[in-house]
Amino acid sequence: AVVSTQSTGWSSPGxxxxxxxxxxxxxxxxxxTAELLNESLTTGQVPEWMTEGRTFxxxxxxxxxxxxxxxxxxxxxxxxLWKLYTGILSEDIYQHLDVNSLFTE
Numbered sequence: 001a002v003v004s005t006q007s008t009g010w011s012s013p014g015x016x017x018x019x020x021x022x023x024x025x026x027x028x029x030x031x032x033t034a035e036l037l038n039e040s041l042t043t044g045q046v047p048e049w050m051t052e053g054r055t056f057x058x059x060x061x062x063x064x065x066x067x068x069x070x071x072x073x074x075x076x077x078x079x080x081l082w083k084l085y086t087g088i089l090s091e092d093i094y095q096h097l098d099v100n101s102l103f104t105e
Contacts, residue, residue, distance in 0.1 A: 014053050014079035023080055037085055050085065053078040 009021040023033070040046050053076040064071045097103055 011080075012077040014077050014082065016049065016079045016081070018080050020080045020083070023084060033081070033084075037081075037088065040085065041089070046085070050079055050082045 009024065010019055013019050023029075055074050055076045057072040058075055059066065060071050060073055066072075
């Protein structure tokens with residue numbers, strides 16, 4: 001629940017086209033989504049579509065033009081459910097490290 005509140009809502013969706021807004025506000029699907037994500041965490045099996053993205057090239061400096069390939073940086077839009085999934089994993093890992101005093105000073 002904490003992770004879902006961090007979503008920006010209308011950030012670029014992945015290949016599924018699903019914006020974070022709908023994940024956050026379609027509350028009737030939260031329980032089933034949680035079941036599916038928990039199943040994936042338990043089995044270690046992640047649906048392939050969750051890890052596929054759309055990659056775009058963004059120009060770094062418009063003044064330098066488009067002739068130099070080094071003037072571009074790639075950005076990949078991943079599905080928002082993948083972002084939710086990895087956010088949950090990240091929070092769990094952080095909590096484990098914090099509770100067990102595994103962070104370095």
